[in-house]
Every structure is written in structure tokens, then in C-alpha cells.
Amino acid sequence: MSTSVKDFGKASWVEVYNRIIGAVVFLDDYSAECLHWDGGLFKLLSGGAVAVKRLASVERCKNDQRKAVFITQTNRDQLRAIGEIIRNSNFTHCILVSCVSLDVVYLELNDGLRDVTDTLAAGRAAAEGAHLLEQMLLSWNNKRQSVMEVVYIPIFTIAPTNVVFLTPPYQKVYPKFDKKLTTNMPTLDLYTLSSDERSQMRRLASALNTMFESMNLKEDIFYMGPFSLLLAGVLENSPVYISRRKNCTNPVSLIIVDRTLDLCGVTSHSMESILDKVLAVLPKFPGHSTDVAVDMSPICEANVVSHPDDLQLSPGCLYHADDESCVQTYDHMINKSQKEVMFDLYNKLSKLDVQKSPGPKTLLKVTPQSVEKIIAASKGNYDVIANHLGVLQQALGVVHALKSPKGVQFDLLMSLEKQVMQSLAASRESTSVLNQLSQLIRKRRERNLSLESLLALLIHVYSLSGSEVAFNSQHEEYLQQALCVAIFEDHNTLSIEGEYIASPEVCEQKSKNVICQLKEISQMRKVLQKYTSVLKPCETGTGHEYRGVLQQLVDDLVNMDRPELTDLRHRNDGIKDFLRTGLNILTSKKKAPKHPLDNPTVILFVVGGITAEECKQLHRSVITSGVDNVVLIGSTKFVTPVEAMRDAINL
Template sequence: MSTSVKEFSTAWWSEVYNRIIGAVVYLDDASAECLHWDGGLFNLLTGGAVSVKSLSPFEFSKKEHRKVVFITQTTSTQLRTIAEIIHNSDFTHCILISCASLDTVYMELNEGKDVGDVIAAGKGTIEATKILETLLLDAIGKSQSMVEAVHIPIFAISLTNVIFLTPPYQKIYPMYDSKLIPDTVPLDLFTLTSEQRSQVRRLASGLNAMFDSMNLKEDIFYMGTYSSLLAGVLENSPVCLARRKNCSNPASLIIVDRTLDLCGVTSHSMESVLDTVMAVLPRFPGHSNEVAVDMSILCEANVVNHPDDMQLSPGCLYHANNDSCMQTFDYMINKSQKEVMFDLYNKLSKIDIQRSPSPKTLMKVTPQSVEKIVTASKGNYNIIEKHLGVLQQAVAVVQTLKSPKRVQIELLMSLERQVLQNLAASRDSTSVLHQISHLIKTRKERNLSLDSLLALIVYVYSLVGTEVSFSKQHEDSLIETLSVAIFEDHKQLFSSEEGGRIATPEECDDISNKIMRRLKDVSQMRKILQKYNSVLKPCETGVGHEYRGVLQQLVDDLVDTERPEITDLRHRNEGLKDLLRSGLNILTSKKARSSKHPLDNPTVILFVIGGITAEECKRLHRSIITSGVDNTVLIGSTKLVTPVEAMRDVLQL
């Protein structure tokens, strides 16, 4: 039995590769991103695929291509697209690989109907298979054809041995019908929209498949209202109940809502190189956890330097088939910028055709010294081909460190520190919002973008929580300032689809007021917590204050040898048996039975719904390693996020 998410993913990709020989392969974006982290496009082409295409209704295949494999999330929209592609092609052998579990797909195909009995009887998978295979046969329309619908759980990617993400579920966020705080308590799945309900079920089915492959029988702990919904599905769904009867290795799953602490993801204090690269460079097209690197520095082609210019394929950071590059990627998360630069220089100096100074003779590696070696390889395609991975990583880091955005990030870091010390020292809010309003008005002179300043405001409201209240006068002033700024910058602030239209001053007033309502909700998120309701803590040195996040406090308590009570962490399995036992204990005058602790199990999985940063992963992992606990601890989340992305998630911009 392995508790490696990478081995779990690799094993299931092997199942995919077994089916693609001689086939045209169509993938959706989420599956393509998962493929990238397993080795990428060449895994399919060397594995026997005759062609690889994007899942789009505008695609079709040549007449001579008779076999097709679709790798998709099997949503209703994707099923229509599949039918369209088949209709416009000439296939006789069709395989549909559903990355989502078929019983979940069955529930979605029967939305609004009572199918509880079918699911409870364990027949959901069989019924979904029948529906999907009928759909494929109808689309092919030939009597002599072969179809297959099968579930293969492709949903997790491994950044390192301990960090994993779930690209198909990157859009899952702790929201309740677009609200941060639910209208009704207690909650059930039907408090969510049907799409959100499907997403929770899909994520639960993915985790269930992962635990099944790893032979894990989990105790479920959760912190946050949304996490309780995911915990409920994992605890009570018939498929999960059946799996737990057959699995034998005990594990603890801890699920946490991102919204309980947004400081960690909206802060610009980035020690991890990966976070800085993610914040500066554009996303790789269709991906949520990879960047697009402009590689024109190595080519002799004339390329307009623009992320939308696709004359030249962009480079990226992660190279699954190159151990040296995977080590550098690990360093980007876990080591300092200085160590990453020395690592890159060291690897590049071995391929340097101009013989730069050896790393040992250099006191400091600068972006310029790395760039010098990279540009020496320009146009030398033999060298480029042999060392393409490390060259892409080096170019990414050089472009990041030389970017004007890097200067903005450093300025925002200093502003955050200033705000933190002001609030912590006096718990006085009088000047903070006034300062931020001034920053928004003078953003052009300081070369600061409005979306970065909005991230700073979310950081401030999450940082203070309910400990500091801002005056209505200052909040009204901020609303007014924001409204003017949104009117001026709405084309940059909103997505390209909306950017084409002109926003009226009245619309900007509405958006500004909506943002303030959302910010007030952000400050209330930790109200449900008893122990972790503050993230402003005195420094251990005794001088000043520091931010200590909810996740950090939780992990520090988990690994504490004193085993302090973690009152905010709810245990899903506290049922009738526990109540009966405690009742009997009282009757027999014995000390009440102590509650379950996550570290009672050898494997612990901490999963954050709504995104995480590389810096947080590094710090949490370091706390676990230095504590000396023997447990295997994995850290998972729906995606990696930057401050601006985290702000957009929470403000719904």
C-alpha cells in the first residue's frame, strides 16, 4: 500500500494508456492539465494515439480514423460535445473515460428525479454505463460498432511527495448561492445550487477513489461550514460506506474552508519562488496551476512578446519526465530564492557553451548571470533540445525577477507589514482605511494595479476579523474611492468578455457597495471558531506582532506533544455509539472517554477547499518535519492561488 498521490495518479493513467492504441484522443482542459503533470502530450503519442485534440464541438476526425477515446469530466455539456464530434466523424470504436464517478454522473443525468434507491442499492454505476453507452451508439448510428464507458479517477496532480492539487475542482469555493455566509443553519447539500452540489459530490467521489486505491479507511475532521458538507457526503454516501468496509489502513482526513483565513492567500509576502512566479507570469492556457513562459529569448523567430501571441509555444515550470527539473521545482517551493538561483546556475553552467564562472567562484547569482548563460544557447537547437526543461525554468525565474510586477509586489509587502503592525500595536483602525483610500487614489503614480490593492483590502479585513471594527465614515469614504477607481479601471479589472462594455457610474457604485458587503462578511468568517478566531499574534521574540494563520495554528496544535484540545476541529464520526459510551461511563463513574485525535492514525491528509499557496505548504510541512511526528502528512487543495486570484474568488469579480 502506498500513500503517494503521484503513484495513485500514475497507476490510473496507465489504465488510460492501455486504451488509446490506434485512437484519436479528445481531452477537456482539466484532464489535459492532469496529463501535463503525469508527463504530457508525448505520453499519449508514444503510447499509440494517432492524434490528440481538444474537446470542442468544432473538432472532428478524418474518415480513416475509426477509434476514439474521450477523456472528460462527463458533464451534460461535454456529453453534447462528444455526440457532436462523433456525429461529424466516422468512428466505429468509441471509448468514453469518465474522470468523475459514474454514480455521480447518474445523479446529474437524473437531476430532479428521486434516484436514492438506485444509488443506495449500488446500481448507479451500472445504470450510468447503460445511459452513456446508449448515447455513444446513437451518435455513431452504425450497427457494427463497439462502445465502452468506464470510470478512471483522473483528478489529482502531485507538486511534490507531500503536496497535491485537484485541477478539475479548481472552481470549488466555499460559497452558498454566491454568498460567503449561508442564509440558513444547519446546512445540507440542497442549500447549494445544483451545479455546486454536483461539484461537492464530484470532489467527494474523487477523494473516495483515491482512498480506495490507497486502501485507506478515514476518520473525517472538518473546520468550516462548507467543509462540513463535503465531510457529510464522504461520511454518508453509500459508495463511501461500502469502501470503508473493505479498506483496512486507518487515516485522518482534515477538511478546512479557505474563507476562515484569507490572509495567507491574499498576502504578497512571498518567500516561495513558485508563488512569485505564479503571481508575475501569465497562466498556461487552460491550466490553473502552471505558468506560460515566453521562450522567444532562445529562438530566432520574430515573436511579439504577448501572452496571447501563440506563434511560439510557451514554456512551463513542471517537467514530469526530468528528475533534475523536478528537483528544481521542489526547490521553488521549499528553498530560498538564493538557493533556487544557485541551483539553476549550477545546472546551466554544465551546458554553458561560453564557459561562465563556476558556481563556486560566485558570491551571488543574479538574474543577469543566469540570463547570460541562457542567451548563449540562443538558436543552438541541439543544446536547447537536450536541456529544454531547465532552460524553461531558468527563463521563468529570470522573467519574474526582472518584471516590473516584482517591484509592485515588494511595495505591497511593505504596506502589509505596516498595516499589520499598526493594527496589532493599537488595535486602532482609524488610519488604515484612510491610508488605503489614499493608495487607491495615487495608484497610478505608485504603479500599483487596482486588483492588487483590492487583494490588500481583503487581506486587511481577514486579518482583523472581529477584533477591530472600522468606522462607518471611513468605510463610506473607501466605497466612494473604490467606485471612482472601478469606473476608471473597469476594462482592466473585469474579464475580457465584460471588458468590452462601458460600465456606468451607477454600476460602479453597485459593485463598490457589493465589495464592501463582501468584505464585512470576510471579517465575520472566524466568528464560528473559538480557539483560532485571531491570526494576529505577538512575535516569539517579544517585539511586534506577526500573522499566524489558522492552518499554521491548527498544524502546530496537531503536532504538539501535549496534545492540546482542538475545539474548532469537528469530528464527523461522533455518533450514537459515542453518546452511549459516554453515558455508560458516567453511570460507572469512570473518566469520560477522550475524543479522537487526528494523529491517532498513521496517515493524515489536510485538504483546503478554495486554494493554497506554495509558501503555506512549505511552512506547514516544515512544522510537521521539525516536530518529529512519525505520521505521513499530505497537504492537498483545489488549486494554487495568487493574491489577485484569491481576491477575485472571494469578491466574485
């Protein structure tokens, strides 16, 4: 049994490669992103695919292309696209690879029908879902003589390192209740969520269940936060998952945590990890949520006017699965310091076989300029570029990020964060922080700061203050007025839901909504007992520092003294305690509460995103603690400050 999520992902792709010989392969964006982390397009072409296309209704195939493989999330829109492709092609053999469990697909396709629950309980849903999809494929093929297959292959994970994994298809899963951070419902169940949120919750739970089944893991579920409670409930109570646990033998502790309990870490511009800087500065690789688009024009002869919109030159990227040296560098970008990453890149670039290239030197410091100079030596030498394409893309990505004008903005925002932290620590009762931020919003253009970055800073401040600081209502009114004007002026650059006319009245309402959401963010940790504060005195004795909820949790988790994990609830605790009390069989010696380290493997899964820096710090806490347990860190995505702001606030 392997506890490697990377091995789990590779095994899934092997199942795909076994089916693609002689086929035209159609992929959705999420599947394409997962493929990128297993080797990319050439894995399909070298494996026997005759063509690879995007899963879109406008795609067509030639008459002599008779076999198709569709790799899909199997939602209604994608099924309609598959129908259009089949109707306009001449296939005799179609394979639909569903990346989502067929019992979940069956439930969604039959939403509202009476006998769905009975079929699920009887364990027939997966077979019924496969049959239903096969009939749909046949009907789209106009009943021509053909073979139609439906198979479930769990493609949903990528593994940036051996201990970190992400789930791109579930990047939009976020701890909200019908788009709200909190809910007024007295009791929580799946119907507290909107229909789309409920579907995504079920899909994520099903995906995790399949991963546990493949890895032969039987989980003890712990959770922290109301949304995580719902996800834990689905995993704990579904008949399919209960049946699976009876057959699995390797115990694992699954800890699910709501990102919204602590939004400080993901909205901070104090980025020690170089990967966080690159992700925050460079545009996303087309169709991807994790990798970035790297401008390759510095080493090519093409005259690129605007990248990445100029299509004459394809963008580069950071991750190269088939190059072990690049995989190692990517790991360093998460787990090493910026200085170490720069030396690593410089040493690898120094080995390029280019006459003009400077040889390895003993440097005290490697700057972006020194790396850029050695990259420039390979310009136009396409033999060298082809042989060292991975490291050149990574080096260019790092150089572009470190030389970006956004770096100056981030330094300013980082300085503001530190000022706010010390101000809040010094004066928790009354503070002028909001007045300062209001002035900054009004003068943002003079300081070359975007409104979205300042909104991320506001979330950072409110999450940092928590329920410990009560901001002055007049200061909040002043802030709301500043936001109203800023939203009116910058509405074209904001990612705002839906279309609307930017009238002063509408912008005023939006600014009021933002203030309400900020207040909710400050109260998110009220459900906790021990981890209510993330503002802690520095160990040096001077000043204060941010210590996130995740960091405090992991520090307590691996503490050899095993302090009580007050805020970490075990899924079965409540009902078992109730039964023991009700049956009056409590003994004088109370049984010790379940602890995650009782199991050899622990999976910490953060719903709503995580940063590379958090992954590094959490992993470092584990390896320096001396515990023997394997601790894996998972999340729905890597997230930047602006992305975290967009997730938390509905503009």
C-alpha cells in the same frame, strides 16, 4: 499500500495508456492539465495514439481513423461535444473515459427522477450510468456497427511534490453558499448550495472516495468550517462511501478546512517562496490552472512581438515530469529559499555544453542577471537547447518573474501589509488604516498599482483584523466612495461577472457590495474558539506577525503535548455524544477525544486554494516536530493574491 498521491495518479494514467493504441485521443482542459504532470502529450503519442485533439465540437477525424478515446469530465456540455464529433466521424470503436465516478454522472443525467435515490442506495448507479452512456454513444454513431465502451478512471490529481497534491478539475470549488461567503439558513445541507456548487461538491467527494479506495484508506473525518462540514457529511453518509470503508483497512485522518476562515495567507504579497512569485507574475500556461507560460524568445531566433499571444513561438513551462533534475528544481521552488533555487539553477546551467558558456564559479550571490547571461550563451544552439530544454525553461521563468516590473509593485504592497499589521496591533480599537488605503486607491495610478491588487490588499486587511477590530463607519464610507470611482474608471480591466453598463449608479452598488463582503470576511473566524486571531506577537518580543489558521492548527496537531484541538470537529462526535447522553451510559471516566495523529497518515485538505509558501511552512512544522505520522497537504489549487480576491469577492 502506497500513501503517495503521485503513484495514485500514475496508476490512473497507466489505465488510459492501455486503451489508446491506434486511437485518436480527445481531452478536455482539466485532463490535459493532469496529463502534463504525468509526462504530457508525448506519453500519449509514444503509447500508440495516432493523434491527440482538444475535446471540442468543431473537431473532426479522417475516414480511416476508426478508433476514438474521449477523456472527459462527463458533464452535459462535453457530452454534447462528443456527440458532434462522433456524428461527423466514422468510428467503429469508441472508448469514453469518464474522469468522474459513473454513479455521480448517473445522478446528474437523471436529476429530478424519482427512482434515482433507490438506484444509488442499491449500488446499481455506476452500472446504470455506464449503460446510459453506452446507449448515448451508440445513438450518436447512427447505429452503425461499432463497439462502444465506457470506463471510469479517476484522473483528477497532480502532485507537485511527494507531500503536496492539487485537484485541477475542482479548482472552482470554493467555500461559498450560492455564491455567498455566509448563509442565513439555520441548518446546513447540500441544498444550501446552488445546483452547480452541489454538483461540484458531489464530484469532489466522489473523487476523494476513489482515491481512498485505491490507496486502501479508511478515513476518520475532521473538519473546520461550514463548507467543510458539508463535504465531510457527503463523505461520511453516502452509501457507496460507507460500503467502501468497510472493505478498506488502513486508517487515515482526513482534515478538511475552509479557505475562507483565513484569507490573509493567500492575499499576501510577502512571498518567500519563489514559486509563488512566478505564479503571481507570469501568465498561466494555456488551459492550465497551475503551470505558467514562459517566454522562450531569449534563446530562439524568432522575433516575437507579444508573448504569449504571438503564436509563432510556443511558450515554455515550469514542470517537466520526465526530467528528474527539473522535478527536483520544482520541489526546491516550493521548499527552498530563493537563494538556494538560484544557486541550483546556476549550477545546472553551468553544465551546458556550450563553448561560450561560463564555467561553474564560486559565487557569493547568484542574481537574475548572472543566470540570464548563462542562458543567453545557448541562444540559437538548438542541440544544446533540445538536450537541456527543461532547465532552460525553468530558469527563464524564474528570471522573467524576478525581473518583472510587478516585483516593484509587490515590494510596495508587502511594505503596506507590514505597516497595516503593526498599525492594527498597536491600535485595535481605533485605526486610520482604511483612510490610508482609500488614499492609495485614489492615487493607485501614480503608484502603478492595479485595482485588483489593492482589492486583494483590502481582503488581507479585513481577514487579518477579524472580529477584533471594528473599523470606523465613516472610514468605511470614505473607502466605499474611493472604490466606486475606481471601479468606474477601471471596469474594463476588472474580471466582473456578467455584462453591465458602467454607470455611476451601478458602480456605486458594486462598491457597496464589496464593503459588505469585506465585512463578512472579517467575521469568518467567529465560528472558531481558539484560532480567532491570526495576529500574534513575534517570538523575538518586538512587533507582531501573521500566524495563519492552518499554521496554528498544524503546530497544535504535531505538538507532543497534544493540546486540545478545540476548533477541529470530528464528524462523528456530535451524534455519538448525543447517543451516549440519551441512553445514560456515560461512565465517570470520559473517553479521550479522537485525535488525528491516532492514525499513521494524515491528509490536510484545504478547500479553496493554498500557496506554495504555506505548503513549505506546514511541511516544515511536521518534519521538525519529530512525529512519525505521514502528513499530506492537499488543496483544490495553488492560488495567487489576485486569484484569491476574485474567488472571495463577487464584483
